[in-house]
Amino acid sequence: MSGVPLFVTLTAYAAAVGASLRWRGLRYMPPVLIAAGAVAIYLYVLKMDMETYRKAVEPLTFLLGPSVVALALPIHEQSALLKRKVGLFAVTAMFTTLFGCLLGLIWGFFALQDQTMAVVLSARMSTSAVAAATAHTLLGDPGGQEAGAVAGSLAILTGIIGPILGPTLLTRFGVRDPIERGAIMGTVAGGLGTAKALEEGPEAGAASAVGMCLAAIATALLLPALYFLVKSRWQ
Amino acid sequence: MTETGLRSGDTDYSPRFTAATISSRATEGLRGLCILFAFLLAGEGMISLLHLPFPGSVIGMLLLTVALRIGIVRPEWIRLTARTLLFFLPLLFVPLCVILFHPPVATVSALLRYGVLGLLGTLILLLGTPLCLFLLFSFALGRREARRSGKPE
Numbered sequence: 001m002s003g004v005p006l007f008v009t010l011t012a013y014a015a016a017v018g019a020s021l022r023w024r025g026l027r028y029m030p031p032v033l034i035a036a037g038a039v040a041i042y043l044y045v046l047k048m049d050m051e052t053y054r055k056a057v058e059p060l061t062f063l064l065g066p067s068v069v070a071l072a073l074p075i076h077e078q079s080a081l082l083k084r085k086v087g088l089f090a091v092t093a094m095f096t097t098l099f100g101c102l103l104g105l106i107w108g109f110f111a112l113q114d115q116t117m118a119v120v121l122s123a124r125m126s127t128s129a130v131a132a133a134t135a136h137t138l139l140g141d142p143g144g145q146e147a148g149a150v151a152g153s154l155a156i157l158t159g160i161i162g163p164i165l166g167p168t169l170l171t172r173f174g175v176r177d178p179i180e181r182g183a184i185m186g187t188v189a190g191g192l193g194t195a196k197a198l199e200e201g202p203e204a205g206a207a208s209a210v211g212m213c214l215a216a217i218a219t220a221l222l223l224p225a226l227y228f229l230v231k232s233r234w235q
Numbered sequence: 236m237t238e239t240g241l242r243s244g245d246t247d248y249s250p251r252f253t254a255a256t257i258s259s260r261a262t263e264g265l266r267g268l269c270i271l272f273a274f275l276l277a278g279e280g281m282i283s284l285l286h287l288p289f290p291g292s293v294i295g296m297l298l299l300t301v302a303l304r305i306g307i308v309r310p311e312w313i314r315l316t317a318r319t320l321l322f323f324l325p326l327l328f329v330p331l332c333v334i335l336f337h338p339p340v341a342t343v344s345a346l347l348r349y350g351v352l353g354l355l356g357t358l359i360l361l362l363g364t365p366l367c368l369f370l371l372f373s374f375a376l377g378r379r380e381a382r383r384s385g386k387p388e
Contacts, residue, residue: 009329012329030325032325032332033335035329035332036329036335039329039333040335040336040337043333043336043337044337050334050337053330053333054330057330060330061327061330063320063323063327064328065292065295066268066271066275066292066316066320067320067321067324067327068290068293068295068296069292069295069296069299070271070317071296072296072299072300072302072303072317073303073310073314073317075300076300076303076304076310079304092372096368099364099367099368100364100365100368103364104364112353114348114349117349117357121360121361124361125364127290128331129289129290129292129293130288130289130290133288149342150345153342154361156331156334156335157335158364160332161362161366162365162369165365165366165369166369169369169370170369170373170376172373173370173373173374173376173377174380174381175373177380184373184376188365188368188372191328192328195324195328196325198321198324199325205321209296213296213297216289216290216293217289
């Protein structure tokens with residue numbers, strides 16, 4: 001019965017999409033989260049551990065790689081529009097990385113007095129795979145791999161807030177340009193933000209993919225420098 | 236109507252859906268999947284060769300963007316597969332988000348190590364940073380938008 005968790009995941013997602021289309025109260029809650037909650041209840045009731053679940057849903061996670069590669073198509077199709085906003089992309093990527101990473105480093109070093117937590121809390125501003133790799137690179141072995149896994153899971157927790165609050169806040173403050181909306185969603189919320197931005201349209205989706213990519217590059221390049229700078233002040 | 240010619244709740248028995256059309260769509264989809272996997276593998280190969288701290292898929296995406304730009308790959312070769320995969324992108328994140336409700340023991344113990352204040356502060360930081368960033372960007376861009384609409388050219 002190894003196909004049951006996959007069936008439950010697919011059914012939970014289909015039901016969550018149906019429910020959010022039917023009930024207006026659920027429109028602020030991304031179907032991804034509702035489905036994840038339902039799957040978590042299923043795992044809890046059957047006392048199934050995460051490793052077994054992860055193996056059972058490998059066909060889904062396996063497709064995540066080519067899907068991220070597929071984001072090249074909206075970027076190519078919207079390249080003329082995206083070119084006009086090069087400055088916006090540069091500013092959002094740089095500012096997000098500086099702000100998020102510095103907050104994480106300062107909290108980790110000065111409040112928690114822990115080097116590992118400082119790296120984990122600053123690396124999680126990027127998309128989960130980059131967060132894990134950067135934390136691992138900065139801390140080295142031993143301990144780097146575990147810190148990388150923690151950074152990856154915290155990156156997902158950070159990215160979750162994007163699809164919930166991002167679109168509402170942007171609309172409330174009058175940001176209606178799809179490129180601007182997408183750029184912010186992608187830089188701040190990574191892959192989950194990009195999935196949400198794609199629902200708004202191809203322009204927002206393309207901008208979000210570029211934003212996510214730039215934020216990942218900025219984190220991988222800037223975080224080591226910021227880390228050594230803040231660490232030197234701490235010691 | 237989507238690229239695939241399918242729409243939810245649409246029962247289409249028109250002659251467009253002949254065996255030949257379905258087979259050509261399937262071939263097109265497979266060709267697209269092969270191209271996407273080729274670029275994913277190229278990205279993964281690059282990061283393992285150069286020891287880059289990036290996921291292979293992001294490098295694969297950059298390589299494919301360049302290939303589309305210089306014309307090595309034509310957009311129509313991957314359009315059907317890319318659009319289908321991107322339509323289902325949120326679904327692919329469900330297994331990753333389950334981690335929120337079943338966090339790894341390492342994450343929980345790392346956070347619990349700092350007691351209630353450390354834990355609360357860290358959670359505020361984790362959720363507050365994206366919220367602050369959204370507020371700052373929305374405020375700045377919204378003000379600019381308002382200034383622009385206030386001064387018609």
